[in-house]
Amino acid sequence: EPVREIIPVGNVIGLHLKSGLEKFSKVIVTTGGQPKLDGFKWLSDLGHNIVEPVPSLFTFNMPKNPITKLMGLSVPNATVRVQGSKLMQSEPLLITHWGMSGPAVLKTSAWGARVLHELNYQFVAHINWLGDVKDHEVRELIQEVQSASPKKQIKNLCPFELPQRLWDFHLEQCEIISDKPWAELSKKHINKLIEVLTNDQYSVSGKTTFKEEFVTAGGIDLADVDFNTMESRKVPGLFFAGEVLNIDGVTGGFNFQAAWTTGFIAGKHCLI
Numbered sequence: 001e002p003v004r005e006i007i008p009v010g011n012v013i014g015l016h017l018k019s020g021l022e023k024f025s026k027v028i029v030t031t032g033g034q035p036k037l038d039g040f041k042w043l044s045d046l047g048h049n050i051v052e053p054v055p056s057l058f059t060f061n062m063p064k065n066p067i068t069k070l071m072g073l074s075v076p077n078a079t080v081r082v083q084g085s086k087l088m089q090s091e092p093l094l095i096t097h098w099g100m101s102g103p104a105v106l107k108t109s110a111w112g113a114r115v116l117h118e119l120n121y122q123f124v125a126h127i128n129w130l131g132d133v134k135d136h137e138v139r140e141l142i143q144e145v146q147s148a149s150p151k152k153q154i155k156n157l158c159p160f161e162l163p164q165r166l167w168d169f170h171l172e173q174c175e176i177i178s179d180k181p182w183a184e185l186s187k188k189h190i191n192k193l194i195e196v197l198t199n200d201q202y203s204v205s206g207k208t209t210f211k212e213e214f215v216t217a218g219g220i221d222l223a224d225v226d227f228n229t230m231e232s233r234k235v236p237g238l239f240f241a242g243e244v245l246n247i248d249g250v251t252g253g254f255n256f257q258a259a260w261t262t263g264f265i266a267g268k269h270c271l272i
């Protein structure tokens with residue numbers, strides 16, 4: 001039955017239910033994340049500070065970008081950096097039919113939930129397709145391949161750990177005639193290739209939740225909760241657990257774990 005309001009009455013906590021006011025000595029609030037600040041009003045009315053909720057764990061939309069033609073391709077380790085911020089993640093990256101996803105993007109969205117919200121999900125993502133390989137290292141590798149296999153066609157000898165279709169895409173992006181031999185690759189094209197491999201840029205416009213898996217960053221300010229017991233510092237006898245708190249994690253079960261751990265602590269101290 002939905003709780004409409006919490007009314008502390010002396011040493012007990014009244015819950016305003018459809019059936020009327022019920023009184024309890026202790027109450028644990030586990031109502032989960034709320035997309036809007038309004039959803040926390042009944043808890044802020046009790047004096048709790050609410051950290052504004054914003055979505056977390058989402059993928060990047062790149063409408064009509066030619067990279068989306070490579071949907072389904074993934075690279076084992078790419079670095080995603082958000083222009084104008086300190087956000088950076090090196091993880092596997094997946095190209096989707098709407099943009100980019102995979103751990104590199106999901107983790108960027110989790111750590112950057114608030115920053116990306118402030119940018120209204122409009123920003124430039126810089127991709128290093130080779131993870132943390134530096135541009136001078138790419139140049140050295142290209143020089144090595146040019147001297148070791150000068151006659152091999154560029155398209156047939158990719159010296160990097162990239163899927164063939166992505167290699168073809170990059171060559172096209174750089175306007176490199178891909179059936180040329182490596183020896184004939186000009187300085188200008190080498191520079192362009194290095195730039196595309198280590199600092200490719202994509203305009204992100206909007207977000208999509210990953211298989212509807214998302215979590216809300218924000219909620220009850222942790223400063224208002226005693227973490228030894230999960231009891232509210234504002235209303236004695238009132239406890240919090242789970243996503244209603246300002247806790248959110250990356251993918252991999254961390255949100256469930258946070259809910260279970262805080263639930264266990266709150267439950268244990270309610271029985272005392």
Ligand SMILES: Cc1cc2nc3c(=O)[nH]c(=O)nc-3n(C[C@H](O)[C@H](O)[C@H](O)COP(=O)(O)OP(=O)(O)OC[C@H]3O[C@@H](n4cnc5c(N)ncnc54)[C@H](O)[C@@H]3O)c2cc1C
Binds near residue numbers: 001211242244
């Ligand atoms: C599609 C999806 C997939 C996910 N997959 C993962 C995953 O793989 N790994 C992971 O770690 N996390 C995952 N998450 C996040 C995870 O589910 C949540 O972090 C976790 O369930 C939070 O648990 P909770 O009990 O705090 O809240 P919730 O599970 O949201 O439960 C809150 C409950 O409170 C009830 N409620 C709300 N308001 C009131 C009210 N006023 N009165 C009475 N009842 C109320 C709601 O009806 C609901 O039943 C996923 C989330 C979604 C949406």
